[in-house]
Amino acid sequence: MTLDRAKLADMYYRMWLIRHFESRARWLFQQDLVRGSTHTYTGEEAVAVGACAALNRDDYITSTHRGHGHCLAKGGDPRRMMAELLGKATGYCKGKGGSMHIADLDLGILGANGIVGGGIAIATGAAYSAKVRGTRQVVICFFGDGAANQGVLLEAGNMAALWKLPVIYLCEENQYAEFSPSRPFFAVERLEQRALGLGMEGIPVDGNDVLAVYETVRQAVERARAGQGPSFIVAKTYRWEGHTVGDPLTYRPAGEAEQWKTPERDPIARFGKYLVEQAGFAPAELEEMNQRAEAEIEAAVQFAMDSPEPAIATLWEDVYA
Amino acid sequence: MTLDRAKLADMYYRMWLIRHFESRARWLFQQDLVRGSTHTYTGEEAVAVGACAALNRDDYITSTHRGHGHCLAKGGDPRRMMAELLGKATGYCKGKGGSMHIADLDLGILGANGIVGGGIAIATGAAYSAKVRGTRQVVICFFGDGAANQGVLLEAGNMAALWKLPVIYLCEENQYAEFSPSRPFFAVERLEQRALGLGMEGIPVDGNDVLAVYETVRQAVERARAGQGPSFIVAKTYRWEGHTVGDPLTYRPAGEAEQWKTPERDPIARFGKYLVEQAGFAPAELEEMNQRAEAEIEAAVQFAMDSPEPAIATLWEDVYA
Amino acid sequence: MAVREISYRDAINEALREEMERDPTVCIFGEDVGRYGGPFQVTRGLYERFGEWRVRDTPISEEGFTGMAVGAAMTGLRPVVEIMYNDFVTLAMDQIINQAAKARYMFGGKARVPMVIRTQGGAGRGNAAQHSQSLEMWFVHIPGLIVIQPSTPYDAKGLLKSAIRNDNPVIFIEHKLLYVTTGPVPEEEYLVPIGVADIKRAGDDVTIVATSRMVHFALQAAGELEKEGIQAEVIDPRTLKPLDIDTILRSVKKTGRLVVVNEGHLTGGFTAEVAARVQREAFDWLDAPIMQVATEDVPIPYNRQLEWEAMPSVADIINAVKSVVYR
């Protein structure tokens, strides 16, 4: 484990950044300021933060419709993200993409994606590209337990394994896919077994333990950089909120979510406990980080609110390079 | 093993029927009487014949671009097949389909398919249909070792396993996919391991041993009829000839094919040996069946040659029901 | 007695329910169509009534379950597949185009593939580029398919019932912004025939052919134009393939002027098909060029103002009509 104090603090801070971002995104959606649909990452913070902590700035990720957490974990700017949610000219996509299409190519963020499974082949291609260009870049491909039923996973995973591409398939088993539990939709007993058909070994990890995620991904990154090929990791976690903001959650057993929100399981509380008990952080430091994250998100909201709408003429721009 | 003498004879006869059919199809193609491309099943006869021997008339199969063998094994009429190859009005498809689209719905043959992997979801749907309609029908889905890299296999296989559909995925590992060996294109060590990611166990079988294929498929059929769900069988066999008639086979190691054409491995010779040594057939009986098969194919060619071209007006028919 | 008014969503739900009652081979496949009642609540109550085998919640496997429907249709079922956004048909095109649409023809008339693909398209809700397309034209281009786009609850119900009974693959494209709209739907059973256009408003000065949500835009435009003394005839083809060209030609021969409105992209869209066909078959009756009102040739943007600018508007239709009337 090579996490120094600053890194640990940064991870903790980012987890709060995500939590606060989502809480404001939810609110803005409810105010009708965010359009379309917005999917919150609340409760899954440890996956994105743990995984991205194992990456360098020039490494790549592909994300999903539930992409805010991945973007923030990889270093995305909350102000430009929030502005994008409000469709503003200052947003990551100049207001053209919205919540489901935020990308920051300078940070290796190859985009959220509105197509379930849409990032899987793209990530694999980015890994191929790294190999041809002779860089040491690796790629993390985030996707959901629902997305694991898309056929492209077989195709891309097989190719990655064949050619030992530096890509990590990181399945977020948050137990739901849209408005249904995910478990009744995969025939393998444990989702990580899906990897067996692709020539990989599936590695389960506790997705609410940021350090476990970090360590598992770190090893996968090491293998990838060493030319040993792809990994398939399944992070077991839980989607705290509805599929989209506004989801009535009629299909979720009463009391289930609460069991995941306990201090023992809440990924932030859990990591905080570790930081205090094992890494010498003072509770006040943690609280300060939480507040700083909240303030940063507030500033992002303000920035977004204050930003201008895109000019109508931009409609016709950016179709072609 | 419940194969009586008549059944064994029928299987042997059908294997010859396929071999002769393909040899005439090749010839007709070389004469420019068959258009497009034609893929011969020569050397793989034991797979189709063994598998279809375990089916009832009302059971279904889906086939591939290399479909003549499947069709004959399931009881297809060589005359209408040959007429279709010649594009005649008397052909299975009235000349509209050609070699890659022969179907006989009355015999449960849901069609050859020009799309690699094209039958996989269709077979799965036919199995779903049998279940809803409350019949005891089962489905065999033939596909190649190349097709096993199509993502639809993950999607359909997963659903079949989830809902215990009466379908048997029968992969013909004939060691080639188009103009390349197939082995370098799947990342699992043995192709049957692909099934593991779909919630099935992959069952290998010697695809040149018609009785082994029969027995393996018979058990799978039994499980399917008993409501125990799908099976995934990989028949190890060898494509004697080129991908298409006319393939220069530059990519095939010299001498390789010959090793598969020995009396010990040639599926017909091998089965013949068994019939004589273990099932009390006289060599002359076998020879008579071979000749009868050849004559039937000659008659089919004659029928096809003598048949009329379709009327031009039929071009606009059959687009809609 | 006044006819009751129900929503487009409920009209579709009724069509499904009635056909499933009537014919035990009708089955539904799709994501969250069962227990949850459909992502847009269109299949509400059907799972409870007909059970899991007839209302099947599927994994997120569009190619797989669409292909399953093809196999099921060939062997005696009448599947109705729901593809949540028409943008996701991209994943199932092989099954639709190479299998469903062609099986009958390739097999020399021996197969029937009675299946319906229900999906929804259109922009206006801020769903951005991957959830707002209008891809009907891809299907209009392919022989063997029927393509339907209902604009009202009445048409939606009557056409879906016809589609389910039809023995061909039918692409049935709803509009995401029409689900909540309401209109009269009789209690007693009725069918709307496939391939028959509906004149939603009569008029002598100009013909407006419009589809799906654009029918409502066209009617609004017609209302405005009437104030200026321009009488527009608004024709809703309802079925895009096969197209009821006769009704359109009859109208154009009367008005001499045509504006076509469709939410697909301008280039290569449905408006182009209608324009090409009408100029070919009614050239001498035309007093002005046929104008096309369609979505701009840009991916649909997220921002509200940009999105609205990209889509056809009532003002665009009015302008197009004026450009052909005051020529």
Next chain:
Amino acid sequence: MAVREISYRDAINEALREEMERDPTVCIFGEDVGRYGGPFQVTRGLYERFGEWRVRDTPISEEGFTGMAVGAAMTGLRPVVEIMYNDFVTLAMDQIINQAAKARYMFGGKARVPMVIRTQGGAGRGNAAQHSQSLEMWFVHIPGLIVIQPSTPYDAKGLLKSAIRNDNPVIFIEHKLLYVTTGPVPEEEYLVPIGVADIKRAGDDVTIVATSRMVHFALQAAGELEKEGIQAEVIDPRTLKPLDIDTILRSVKKTGRLVVVNEGHLTGGFTAEVAARVQREAFDWLDAPIMQVATEDVPIPYNRQLEWEAMPSVADIINAVKSVVYR
């Protein structure tokens, strides 16, 4: 010195080779494109020259390797994907339409997706319904894509080189029956610009716009028509999207008559798009309706006579021209 003649196949091969020499980020993905040299022998020799990482034999996984190309293109490569028959793009539509075509726009102009999809279409070889389609129109309809259909070795080489250097996703559709055709191709390097039509034959009486193999049919028809004193101008747009409408309009304003020929299906095809656009922009110059010559609205049949009947023929073009000239 006479310009050498080479085949369409070899012209494409040269374009690939030259661009791969020039730019180490150009890579090829596809089935049997490497060791075997391509199912149609178009990539012959490239594997030996550039090695397996730049000429990648893929599994039969069209969606997967097309999507890989998108990711590779976004991160610094210039992949050229071969999809063996354009009929199989059905398996990769999500990657092409929802990812490649839209990434740049959705991301606010931040991504470049410089990739080429080489594929081939057309009928005439008895490959039947799943191997004979002409699906260019699906792509013409989608903003963000460039669509090219070369008709000669010269154009094929020059356009493919431009396509590879272009920073957008390009759909490059060859014709299966043109591979063996030959024509002059200079030894020295040249590019053919994207979006510029070529007047393959000048004439004053009627304009024929034709694409891909149909250009040759149109030229043959023009030769026949000349015997009757009809001078046809034959325009090959070469790029279908963006379309060089100016060249077409200029010609139509001269001839007053237009026939459009394309091998896609009639309904909703490229001929409809050109007809709609020209009547809109040159209505007053037209002396006759714009005629469309296209493939019948039926799946392509296997039988030779049926197949030929389904496809456009030289006679069809001649008849169409006469119908507008002797009107």
